[in-house]
Amino acid sequence: MYKSFFKLQSSPFGTSPDPRFLYMMPHTREALACLEYGISARKGFTVLTGEVGTGKTTLLRRALSSFSNRRVSTAFVFNPRLDVLDFLEFVLTDFGLVPQTRTKSGMLLQLNRWLIERFRMEETCVVVVDEAQNLSWDLLEEIRLLTNLETSSEKLLQIVLSGQPELEEKLRHPSVRQLRQRVSLWCRTQALTEVQTHAYVTERLRIAGATWQLFSPDALALVHRYSRGIPRIINLVCEHSLILAYVEQVQQVTTTIVESVATELELEMQPFMLSSAALGGGSRSPRSESEDNFIEAFNRETPGRQER
Secondary structure (H helix, E strand, C coil), X not given: CCHHHHCCCCCCCCCCCCHHHCCCCHHHHHHHHHHHHHHHCCCCEEEEECCCCCCHHHHHHHHHHCCCCCCEEEEEECCCCCCHHHHHHHHHHHCCCCCCCCCHHHHHHHHHHHHHHHHHCCCEEEEEECCHHHCCHHHHHHHHHHCCCECCCCECCEEEEEECCHHXXXXXXXXXXXXXXXXXXEEECCCCCHHHHHHHHHHHHHHHCCCCCCECHHHHHHHHHHHCCCHHHHHHXXXXXXXXXXXXXXXXXXXXXXXXXXXXXXXXXXXXXXXCCCCCCCCCCCCCHHHHHHHHHXXXXXXXXXXX
């Protein structure tokens, strides 16, 4: 509706997790490197956590698309509220297999034989479970047992669990301590700072084909305060703001427009706070020495991943 008015080639703030619009901020680059390394190095279990709307699914799809030129097969489980048999059937089907039986033992045998064939062909197989905080305890245990499908030196199946912070709490439960001990890498997404929000919106508009500044600096500051730096809410506010600007036939989103959108969406403004950078600290959260080491090693092995 508003694309021709603003001379855009595509919708910059769509709700679908489009990897084209992933903006590579430092913490995003770190999480992406973590996912790619965990899969390519056959680490078995990798966990990705973050608040609702911080771009986990987009990040997952970007990580998987980075293997498009390599031999990688993927099963993406987007609905974790399945029983064990449904889960196994879904995984087999998403891998392109027709389940030969509906028994657990039969499907596991079929999966194991197929994984061994893929391994001999030097292919990596990945199961991604989105919204994994909703997995039942029984299904979590079955997923852990899938990592027993291995050779003497390699895991046949790589598993990525993605979910909200509740997933971390769930994995701390004593009943799943064996699974937690098998998690090789932990990746996290986070909300954006105000500077990052400005850059995020600007980059999405650039990718969509914007040729002038569609949001005033003050409007972007309000977008950040109302969205609290959550990318999904940033997209929602910006999308509605562009629609309202189109309706009013103005070519730049103003603070008045953002205020109207925020009122319509019933959003509360975040209290103004000085950023850690303004207080003399860094905006980057600390990470462990082991995380630094694996990312450094991964970047050495794949020069194309170096920061530009």
